[in-house]
Amino acid sequence: MNKISFKVFMNIFLGSGTNDTVIASMENYYTHVLSGLFSTPLKIPGFAYHRAVKARKMLEKDVQGVLTERRGRKPNDLNSKRGLIDIIMEAEDEEGEKLKDGKIVVILLTFLLASRESSGRAASWATTYLYQHLEELQKAKKNKRKS
Numbered sequence: 001m002n003k004i005s006f007k008v009f010m011n012i013f014l015g016s017g018t019n020d021t022v023i024a025s026m027e028n029y030y031t032h033v034l035s036g037l038f039s040t041p042l043k044i045p046g047f048a049y050h051r052a053v054k055a056r057k058m059l060e061k062d063v064q065g066v067l068t069e070r071r072g073r074k075p076n077d078l079n080s081k082r083g084l085i086d087i088i089m090e091a092e093d094e095e096g097e098k099l100k101d102g103k104i105v106v107i108l109l110t111f112l113l114a115s116r117e118s119s120g121r122a123a124s125w126a127t128t129y130l131y132q133h134l135e136e137l138q139k140a141k142k143n144k145r146k147s
């Protein structure tokens with residue numbers, strides 16, 4: 001479920017049709033960052049925290065790469081994918097200024113961390129409960145047919 005959740009959110013954040021290789025690479029870095037959150041902060045090679053710091057830098061680089069690619073895009077290019085990243089790029093702060101790249105990267109990485117585990121786990125529990133209560137699943141199916 002976490003894998004599905006990650007793929008869904010990458011498509012929402014970076015735009016549908018985001019390359020599977022990019023998603024797989026970012027998910028690999030993401031898992032290192034996640035283990036680093038629960039590790040002893042030892043910045044020594046071989047330790048989870050050290051790996052997490054390096055992986056976060058790689059994630060920053062990946063998101064920055066997407067930003068650079070989007071900035072180089074021709075205006076009115078209707079064929080190109082659009083995601084949350086494009087909406088954040090167009091947004092303005094209270095002073096009417098566009099957000100700097102560094103800030104956009106931090107926002108997206110925060111969303112990435114907040115979304116995969118929470119939604120993946122919620123979907124896993126929902127599946128487990130529905131499996132244990134098949135009558136509820138039937139009810140949901142009937143309601144779906146009605147709507």
Ligand code: HEM
Pocket residue numbers: 110111112114115118119122
């Ligand atoms: C079923 C899915 C989700 C659940 C159960 C969930 C649950 C939560 C909970 C309980 C918190 C509060 C954590 C705390 O203050 O200790 C939180 C915060 C947050 N969540 Fe979610 N979340 C979900 C999905 C998402 C998604 C999809 C995103 C982003 C796209 C997101 C972004 C955030 C952010 C940014 C915060 C921090 C808000 C703040 O403190 O200002 N969450 N979430």
